[in-house]
Amino acid sequence: MSEKITTKERLYEIRDTVAKEPDFRGVDIETATEALDVFWERNKNRIANNLMVEQRFAVPLGGFTFKGFIDRVDLMPGTNNEIEIIDYKTGKSEPGPDARSKQLLLYARGIEHVYPQYKVKRLTLEQLGLPNPRTFELNGGKFESGGSSRMEGLDGNSVDGMIEIAKKIARDYEHGFERTKDEKACGECGYGLYCGD
Numbered sequence: 255m256s257e258k259i260t261t262k263e264r265l266y267e268i269r270d271t272v273a274k275e276p277d278f279r280g281v282d283i284e285t286a287t288e289a290l291d292v293f294w295e296r297n298k299n300r301i302a303n304n305l306m307v308e309q310r311f312a313v314p315l316g317g318f319t320f321k322g323f324i325d326r327v328d329l330m331p332g333t334n335n336e337i338e339i340i341d342y343k344t345g346k347s348e349p350g351p352d353a354r355s356k357q358l359l360l361y362a363r364g365i366e367h368v369y370p371q372y373k374v375k376r377l378t379l380e381q382l383g384l385p386n387p388r389t390f391e392l393n394g395g396k397f398e399s400g401g402s403s404r405m406e407g408l409d410g411n412s413v414d415g416m417i418e419i420a421k422k423i424a425r426d427y428e429h430g431f432e433r434t435k436d437e438k439a440c441g442e443c444g445y446g447l448y449c450g451d
């Protein structure tokens with residue numbers, strides 16, 4: 255969706271249209287509306303700052319290509335090249351510090367690769383099921399937790415950690431690897447289809 259929504263009524267109209275689509279059958283409208291209300295209250299005064307929505311990116315890092323999808327990018331007020339990346343989550347459970355750092359810092363690298371004219375200054379996790387969004391502000395080269403939250407800042411080494419994992423996967427792919435003896439570990443593993451007996 256690329257329309258700039260300027261009223262809550264329009265947001266509800268879009269909700270009603272989307273709710274009729276087959277993919278959204280079974281979605282609880284009341285819960286969805288609660289999330290939309292939170293979204294509206296937090297964003298109604300910031301719509302003019304919006305720069306982009308639903309941006310795919312691919313960024314080369316350490317010899318690999320990492321891909322991602324960014325929900326929203328806003329221009330920081332009073333600037334013409336500093337941006338905020340916003341990721342929306344509708345549930346109440348939060349990603350842990352490692353997952354949070356990996357995701358948000360990869361997004362920052364991705365958008366700066368695709369749009370080198372912009373510099374990421376703020377990374378935000380909009381958890382619509384929680385009282386406040388989590389924001390991380392660039393300060394002295396690090397993304398520190400913003401607002402009154404005492405949450406730790408983002409781990410600047412996390413993208414390097416992803417590259418190391420990618421290298422291990424590439425090496426295993428090339429040389430093969432032994433299946434784990436603990437079959438319970440396979441339950442959620444995305445390689446289940448490829449590494450079977």
Ligand code: SF4
Binds near residue numbers: 434439443450
């Ligand atoms: S399915 Fe995943 S966890 Fe199980 S053996 Fe394969 S790679 Fe290992």
